Amino acid sequence: MLDRTLAPNFGAIEHIKLVEPEHIKLPNGCSLYYFNSGEQDLVRIEWVFGNLRFNPDKPLLNSAVVTMLTEGTGSLSASQIADKVDFYGAFLQAEYGFDHSVVTLYSLSKHLENTLPVIKDIITDSVFPESELQTYVRNQQQKLQVSLQKNDVLARRAFNKAMNGDSLYGLAADATDFQQLQRADMLAHFKQMYQPSNCTIFLAGKIDEEILKLITDTFGKNWQNGPETADTTQPALKQADEHFYYIEKPDAIQSAIRIGTRIINRSHPDFPALQVLNTILGGYFGSRLMANIREDKGYTYGIGSGVSSLKHGGALFIATEVGADVCRDAVSEIEKEINRLKTELVPQDELELVRNYMLGSLLGSLENVFSHADKFKNVYFSELDYTYYDRYTSIIKAVTAQDLMDLANKYLDFDKMYKVIVGKY
Incomplete structure (x- = not known):
């Protein structure tokens, strides 16, 4: 029986061993890193895309495009995408980061055959419906109006702007920036950014040969690069003189x-x-x-x-x-x-x-x-x-x-x- 009057032994941490990935380079230029570990038949797949060069005249394209990826494709509406993912007990998320935008899927292995085509559709055929875009603009403007009442939000925005100027890192969007979003600009941005040569896939979970083949076939075949290479370079950061x-x-x-x-x-x-x-x-x-x-x-x-x-x-x-x-x-x-x-x-x-x-x-x-x-x-x-x-x-x-x-x-x-x-x- 455990004697709870005695403190457990402890010792210094000498070495931390990390699970190392295997790497596959797909024919279309997309890199796949996979981590095979775990007992449950659950996998997480992330499609990571480098953000395009910041355009101060259209500052919200990187964030708006990834946020609206799930709002509709050429064959699926936003509700149909949500229903398909929910039906199989999966979880789908599209997130914007300063350097990269990420589409993440958590799914049981046995349902990948049904969930992966939805992701493929999203990252190859998103259409950004005009009605959904207008809803997005209204919602974001309302959220911004609420956020700008908070002192910590104002402080963070001013700090980032001073440190990084007009850049991805210094962006402090206002209501007019959302009004400038145009569907044609978003489609052009999407086609340049969301292509295999600008994508790295990270697969983690319990992985067998069948799962690996399904993913490499889905995203290595019939997904081709566009005529325009993704420009992920960024302008030099310019700090403010005032401190x-x-x-x-x-x-x-x-x-x-x-x-x-x-x-x-x-x-x-x-x-x-x-x-x-x-x-x-x-x-x-x-x-x-x-x-x-x-x-x-x-x-x-x-x-x-x-x-x-x-x-x-x-x-x-x-x-x-x-x-x-x-x-x-x-x-x-x-x-x-x-x-x-x-x-x-x-x-x-x-x-x-x-x-x-x-x-x-x-x-x-x-x-x-x-x-x-x-x-x-x-x-x-x-x-x-x-x-x-x-x-x-x-x-x-x-x-x-x-x-x-x-x-x-x-x-x-x-x-x-x-x-x-x-x-x-």
Whole structure:
């Protein structure tokens, strides 16, 4: 019988083994990576497309096209698509991201023969019906109107715009941008972007030869590239010269704060150690920002920092909402915590705690084969390989307090950070 008076043994995480994919290059140029693992007859398939070059005159095409993929094809209406997917107990989702747009299907293996043709129809023959487009425009304008009443939304939009200018990363859409959406533009965008040479398929689950053949036949045959190659290059990001933005709301009870700077992305050798530094600053519940601004000062219910890794750059950002009367004090405390990292060595016990937290989080995130596929996508789209995770764990174990201080002085200059306040200051 288990003796619950005794704490379980624990030990350091020495090595994390990841499920590695097999790769097939289809004749039409589409790449397929598949992860065969698991006991249940369930698979997740993702069709990932690189977003086309940002056009400031038509800024919403990438996001609008993927959102409306399921609104109708040449042979199926939106309701018929939904009914077919639901009938087989499957789940279909189309999502927009800064660098890629993704169509995801979860399905029982035995129903793939019926669900895959629906996906094929969506990514080869979406027609964006005019009536559905007008409904989409109205709904999005209404959602935007509601969102723009929220301080944190305004702060995020202003922050991204300052950091990234007119780009996919800096887009802050307004109502007129939705009104400019035209069906002809969406069709042209769709035909250029949604073709096999611009698609990578990630398949994860319990996979046998029959499933593999079904997928390769469905998306390797009778799916041809168009005459125009997908242009996924992006214009250079242009940061704003102004670094402080204040959107005043005289009646605000809370103020939204967003502070940060452009930094490296995952492909840079400093990135793993920078994640350690970020975790100490504000990357988990026991972070310094939480301990100071929430636990000690009581200025907020929550505050955190994060690092984002995108194809064309990265960012470190701090976000919170605080009482309007303590906004200026909260900003001062954030500056204080950043400067502490630059002038004081992190105590060894704090560093060990963060090491264990980060390694444990990585291990805990690998709960199933889908998680392993997600980890692979991170390195694949950063043009890295699985040695990244070996290096990541090695750096977390070996990084010193002096290394972290050096990084803080290299990357964290509060005076040059972008600062956005919405509310009272």
